[in-house]
Amino acid sequence: MDFTTLRFLELKENIVFLGTSGVGKTHLATSIGIAAAKKRTSTYFIKCHDLILNLKRAKLENRLENRLKHYAKYKLLIIDEIGYLPIDEDEAKLFFQLIDLRYEKKSTILTTNASFKSWGEIFQDPKLANAILDRILHHATVVNIIGDSYRLKDHLDKEK
Numbered sequence: 001m002d003f004t005t006l007r008f009l010e011l012k013e014n015i016v017f018l019g020t021s022g023v024g025k026t027h028l029a030t031s032i033g034i035a036a037a038k039k040r041t042s043t044y045f046i047k048c049h050d051l052i053l054n055l056k057r058a059k060l061e062n063r064l065e066n067r068l069k070h071y072a073k074y075k076l077l078i079i080d081e082i083g084y085l086p087i088d089e090d091e092a093k094l095f096f097q098l099i100d101l102r103y104e105k106k107s108t109i110l111t112t113n114a115s116f117k118s119w120g121e122i123f124q125d126p127k128l129a130n131a132i133l134d135r136i137l138h139h140a141t142v143v144n145i146i147g148d149s150y151r152l153k154d155h156l157d158k159e160k
């Protein structure tokens with residue numbers, strides 16, 4: 001509820017929703033995004049994998065700077081699902097550039113199923129992962145969601 005006051009946007013703070021699959025990370029991130037959009041805050045939602053593919057394509061087409069500026073301009077950027085798919089070193093560098101552009105200027109909401117310790121493996125470069133995490137977490141609230149998957153709940157209830 002506090003996040004929907006959008007105070008974190010004024011403070012240029014980030015939010016990280018951390019938890020296993022189905023606990024409601026995307027649900028919460030989207031709800032905050034809707035609250036922001038309703039107040040006419042420029043808001044953009046993208047899955048991490050799609051973001052990286054788009055940045056890679058832009059780089060190949062010599063328009064990386066434009067694309068980075070595009071993603072950097074939103075007052076609120078939601079990057080969903082960090083950690084499900086591997087990210088190679090070149091991709092990690094692109095991701096770092098965007099996070100660095102937004103650092104202390106714009107708010108980003110990230111969702112991840114992976115503990116911060118394992119980000120070194122996800123980004124296949126511990127130093128780069130550390131630089132990314134450093135910038136994300138400097139001004140951030142981390143919400144660690146522990147619980148059963150909403151997706152499996154009904155099925156598990158039936159088994160009881």
Ligand SMILES: Nc1ncnc2c1ncn2[C@@H]1O[C@H](COP(=O)(O)OP(=O)(O)O)[C@@H](O)[C@H]1O
Binds near residue numbers: 019020024150
């Ligand atoms: N608080 C909630 N109450 C009821 N349903 C919820 C709640 N949070 C999430 N859900 C539903 O559970 C499912 C999984 O949530 P989702 O946000 O996609 O999980 P995650 O992103 O953590 O994998 C979705 O259908 C979502 O709408």
Ligand SMILES: [Mg+2]
Binds near residue numbers: 025026080081111
């Ligand atoms: Mg999700």
